[in-house]
Amino acid sequence: MTDTAVKANDISVLEISGITKTFDDKVVLDGVSLTVARGQTVCLLGPSGSGKSTLLRCVNWLERPDQGTVLLCGERIGMRKGGVVPMGNAELARLRMRMGTVFQHFNLWPHLTVLQNIIEAPVHVQKRRRDEVIAEAEALLENVGLADKRDAFPSRLSGGQKQRVGIARALAMKPELLLFDEPTSALDPELVGEVIAVMKSLSQAGSTMLVVTHEMGFARETADKVVLMDGGRIVEQGDPEQFFGNPRTERARQFLQRYVSA
Amino acid sequence: MTFNAFLSLLHGAGVTISVSLAGIALGVPFGLALALLRWQRVPLLAPLATVYVSLLRSTPAVTLCLLIFFALPVIGIEIDALSAAVATLTLNTAAFNCEIWRSGLMNFSRDQIEAARTFGMSGPLTFRRIIFPQLWRTCLPSLVNEMTLLIKSSTAIAVIGVAEITRAAIRIGAQTYDPLPPMLVATGIYIVLVLVFVGLQRFTERVYGHAGGAA
Ligand SMILES: Nc1ncnc2c1ncn2[C@@H]1O[C@H](COP(=O)(O)OP(=O)(O)OP(=O)(O)O)[C@@H](O)[C@H]1O
Numbered sequence: 028m029t030d031t032a033v034k035a036n037d038i039s040v041l042e043i044s045g046i047t048k049t050f051d052d053k054v055v056l057d058g059v060s061l062t063v064a065r066g067q068t069v070c071l072l073g074p075s076g077s078g079k080s081t082l083l084r085c086v087n088w089l090e091r092p093d094q095g096t097v098l099l100c101g102e103r104i105g106m107r108k109g110g111v112v113p114m115g116n117a118e119l120a121r122l123r124m125r126m127g128t129v130f131q132h133f134n135l136w137p138h139l140t141v142l143q144n145i146i147e148a149p150v151h152v153q154k155r156r157r158d159e160v161i162a163e164a165e166a167l168l169e170n171v172g173l174a175d176k177r178d179a180f181p182s183r184l185s186g187g188q189k190q191r192v193g194i195a196r197a198l199a200m201k202p203e204l205l206l207f208d209e210p211t212s213a214l215d216p217e218l219v220g221e222v223i224a225v226m227k228s229l230s231q232a233g234s235t236m237l238v239v240t241h242e243m244g245f246a247r248e249t250a251d252k253v254v255l256m257d258g259g260r261i262v263e264q265g266d267p268e269q270f271f272g273n274p275r276t277e278r279a280r281q282f283l284q285r286y287v288s289a
Numbered sequence: 290m291t292f293n294a295f296l297s298l299l300h301g302a303g304v305t306i307s308v309s310l311a312g313i314a315l316g317v318p319f320g321l322a323l324a325l326l327r328w329q330r331v332p333l334l335a336p337l338a339t340v341y342v343s344l345l346r347s348t349p350a351v352t353l354c355l356l357i358f359f360a361l362p363v364i365g366i367e368i369d370a371l372s373a374a375v376a377t378l379t380l381n382t383a384a385f386n387c388e389i390w391r392s393g394l395m396n397f398s399r400d401q402i403e404a405a406r407t408f409g410m411s412g413p414l415t416f417r418r419i420i421f422p423q424l425w426r427t428c429l430p431s432l433v434n435e436m437t438l439l440i441k442s443s444t445a446i447a448v449i450g451v452a453e454i455t456r457a458a459i460r461i462g463a464q465t466y467d468p469l470p471p472m473l474v475a476t477g478i479y480i481v482l483v484l485v486f487v488g489l490q491r492f493t494e495r496v497y498g499h500a501g502g503a504a
């Protein structure tokens with residue numbers, strides 16, 4: 028409990044305020060506000076179409092929200108000071124580098140080996156020294172249990188292995204925030220565990236993570252905060268014990284009935 | 290057929306080869322540039338590229354060649370026959386190459402591009418590091434096919450007096466009153482040229498074949 032209090036007092040790594048997004052008259056995000064403190068793992072739950080992916084895409088400005096602000100460690104994303112001038116590509120890239128994204132469908136680059144996938148952005152975007160980055164990448168591969176796949180091409184890996192490479196690739200940027208969009212949804216059930224295990228150890232090691240997931244077990248055991256979205260709004264958020272044990276809203280109760288029993 | 294006649298056929302082959310290679314070397318990147326303009330929907334330039342492609346695709350190479358050779362001097366641009374020949378082949382093949390590159394770009398995985406963007410990669414860097422290394426592999430067979438078409442259609446440049454293979458063969462046939470041997474030799478040379486290109490394509494695919502497949 029005191030632990031959580033200390034974390035909450037710390038500066039927020041991510042601060043989303045009043046995000047609104049409309050796609051041709053369809054309101055997909057309707058005033059979403061959410062903070063992730065340093066070292067926290069926040070799990071974002073919600074039925075299909077509730078706007079979870081769109082929210083993550085607004086965080087790294089792949090999608091431009093109609094209203095609202097996104098702050099990464101206090102720095103505004105997408106808009107320059109004052110919030111009227113759109114940010115230039117270079118500036119946007121510098122902020123995006125500080126977030127690592129893990130995708131549902133891995134999105135690895137198939138013409139590059141596992142190692143090359145991991146060092147690509149650190150070497151060519153962050154312009155860090157190649158030999159240094161390679162050493163780090165090898166250590167990361169060791170951590171995710173794929174040291175022997177260093178020189179394999181992605182097409183040779185199982186889904187679970189691909190996703191662990193995806194996580195290593197995100198970590199190689201040394202991001203301040205990790206974004207996961209349903210990292211296990213495309214995996215065969217028997218491969219989910221290996222990816223969840225890596226995510227758990229990241230969370231325990233103090234990474235700051237915003238995770239969209241349908242893995243209720245992971246949310247329950249690992250999250251510092253659980254957020255339920257529905258119809259573009261946050262309908263309930265709280266610590267996992269309270270959320271899963273005693274949800275406050277009727278909507279959360281319905282959702283849990285459907286997903287936890289399923 | 291005399292030895293001299295054979296030599297002049299070989300000379301014609303040399304002209305065909307060099308003019309074709311020049312057309313390919315200029316037309317393939319030019320086509321890529323046109324494709325990128327359209328793919329990125331660059332204002333003004335993208336519609337221009339579209340118009341260019343439709344016009345050039347519907348203009349026969351012979352007509353284009355005459356147009357370049359006789360019309361350009363009218364607006365004050367002097368051009369020799371060989372340059373006009375290279376320009377014809379370049380402008381023509383670029384239109385077709387544009388379509389090849391563009392379809393490769395349109396089919397390129399959006400997920401991969403999005404991943405590059407989230408990792409802070411700029412557009413040019415994404416193109417250089419992620420898109421192009423895969424794009425050329427997928428486009429290569431169609432590009433080589435277009436190259437072989439270019440070699441065969443290069444005979445259009447004879448219309449402005451460039452002594453390429455077919456023109457050389459016709460002239461020898463007319464002098465000797467025996468058109469068959471030079472024509473057969475010319476045909477043989479075309480076949481060898483096309484086979485060389487197809488062979489190079491196979492070789493390249495074997496050496497750089499790893500496009501990885503779906504990730
Ligand atoms: N580019 C777009 N253009 C139009 N509509 C879109 C676009 N992107 C998302 N939407 C719509 O926005 C709504 C929310 O989509 P989003 O992908 O954010 O949901 P989600 O919560 O991630 O769902 P899922 O669990 O299926 O991934 C959906 O109705 C979707 O059709």
Ligand SMILES: [Mg+2]
Nearest residue numbers: 079080081208
């Ligand atoms: Mg989604």
